[in-house]
Amino acid sequence: MIAPEQVDGSFHPRRHPSVAGVELDGEAVLYHEDANTVHVLNPTATIVWNCLDGSTLDGLCADLAEAFSIDVGTIREDVLPTVQEFGRQGLIEGVEPDAVTVNARLLPLAGATEPTDG
């Protein structure tokens, strides 16, 4: 297990197996069933999330740079902090989540509270 800040170009980011997701209009909504947290990704983060196939982060950046015809260094400036943030949120296998970040995304219990006699 590594800290999110230790994620670098040689890291092989993999989606956590307890995370399920759906995509609506290019934005992913993820649910971590062990942590009971929900996460909404913007379109850019959704693209990065969809590309996490176990290859290295440098390899991922190279693929994205080619696909979008953008300089790989520029891509890396976006992708690295994005993957580190995924790690902080508990979404990446092998990365230690940040408790405060995770707690902020806990799914609350729905429903009416018990009536009180007062």
Add this chain to the structure above:
Amino acid sequence: MTVRHATTRTVSWLARFTRDTPHRRHQGPLPLRDGGSDGTLHTLRLRGPGWGGWDALEPASMLGVRMQRQGLRSRDVPSNEFTLAPLAPYFDSGTVWAHATRTFQTLGYRFAVRSTHEGIGRYIDDMYAPSAVPGDPSVWYSILDGVPGRWSHALFRDDECLTESDRGAYVLNYLTWHVNQQVVATSDDYVLLHAAAAARDGLGILLPAAMEAGKTTLVAGLVRGGFSYLTDEAAAIHPETLLVEPFPKPLSIDQGSWSVLADFEPRVDDSTMAYLSEQWHVPPRVVRDDAISGPASVGLIVFPSYVAGPETKLEPMVRAEALLAMLKQTFRFHENGRRNLEVLGRLLDGLPCFRLVSGDLDNAVAGIGTLIDQAIETSAAGGWVR
């Protein structure tokens, strides 16, 4: 008073409620109920370090209120063992029930209600009439009214005392809340949203929101405006068909909405009205006989919130944001999280979603009417509606 027998219960789980516990309020059902229907005397032995006293218990618990009535407080209890005063039984085989309702089946929950007060028994029969089914119930609720020497009102589920109070209105509110809870607990076949829902021309609108957002008021206004009623509390979505199934419970209208929904006021005698003095529980057929909708396709999702004032705002929401808001309003989401996420994702795909902020019921109903008209047009043109 007759004490039939005495028992001692050791309640080890109470050890969790220590003086150091930051959140003392018990979450979930309280397994400790004294009395039952037989007037049992219970001696409670509370073990574990730092017993926190009655204030550690949920406010509605019988133990808490009984101790309070006896003047017991945690600092007055020298040891962690004490005895509650014996009480006569609430009811037995000789109890005369003034009214017993038909059996009701709401989604997965099957129940009936009997009462020693005829007026409220008949009224409850009317409240849940759309859910009446033949056959026997799985659960009997009993409402006791005016028992000498006891609290004036009590509510039982079979032999378990759920609550007791001096106020009939509290007991009726508790009954409707408990039925809702049990419906949610026994309807695993559906994705259940904390939402009101209505339909027009077979096309449904979901109104997911937290408590006090104005769901019931808004859906009552929609029904009055010609929509059909699906629910004011729990929208049941079938995971395969994505249809919303009706849960036509009575509309539970808070006092704050009585002035704008004056035509919903129950017409009952004074002693029955005492049960409705804090919240009106109104069968939807007071609006019209055919007010209940059948299963409906969802054509529109609106997230309502009540903000006092004349302004009404309807703003489009991106669907990912709408999905997040729906996940937060899904009952027992985590128990079947992957399925619930997948179903709600499919439901939302292509659907228009809006945020409604309003303090004016008529304007809110008019705005939603315009949106559903557009949805019906789109549907007729072979659009996105399933």
